[in-house]
Amino acid sequence: MxxxxxxxIAIVTEVVATTFLKFTSGEDAKWWAWLIVAAGYIVSFVALSQSLSRGxxxxxxxxxxxxxxxVLIVLISWLFFHESxxxxxxxxxxxxxxxVGLLELGGRHA
Known part of the structure; x- marks a missing residue:
């Protein structure tokens, strides 16, 4: 469990990092957004690794x-950035x- x-945790931090990529480009690029992106991806990969080591x-x-x-990025893009x-x-x-549901169900019976 x-x-x-x-x-x-890996999912949430990856979604935060990916969302903040939006603020790292263009004329209004924010330098601090790079810090959130980098930290988010690092924490995400560490947490993903920890999930693997725990079964x-x-x-x-x-x-x-x-x-x-x-799925979350698509919904966030639609809600907050008004993408189609x-x-x-x-x-x-x-x-x-x-x-994904089928993968999870199939893994439990193998």
Whole structure:
């Protein structure tokens, strides 16, 4: 169970880091955003490593980490940066969540 707590920390910190990438480019680039990006990715990879060392299988951990991260970034982009979110993308989100669910279920029975 502790492995999944570290996985949750890895997901949250990766999403924060990726979100702040938005503030590192363009004419209004913020230097401090680079600090958040770097710290977020470092903490994320350390937490992901800790989740693996506590029994979360690599394939399942990476699938959950990347898929949940993608879904959250799409939603954050839509909510806070007013980027588009089409019905096709919504179907993609459902498929991603379903695929990760199947990976998790399949790993428990193997």
């Amino acid at each position: 502790l492995g999944y707590l570290f996985l949750a 979360v299988p690599l394939g399942v951990a990476y699938a959950i980490w990347s898929a949940v991260g993608v 979110l089409t019905w096709v993308q919504l179907v993609g989100i459902v498929l991603v969540i379903g695929g």
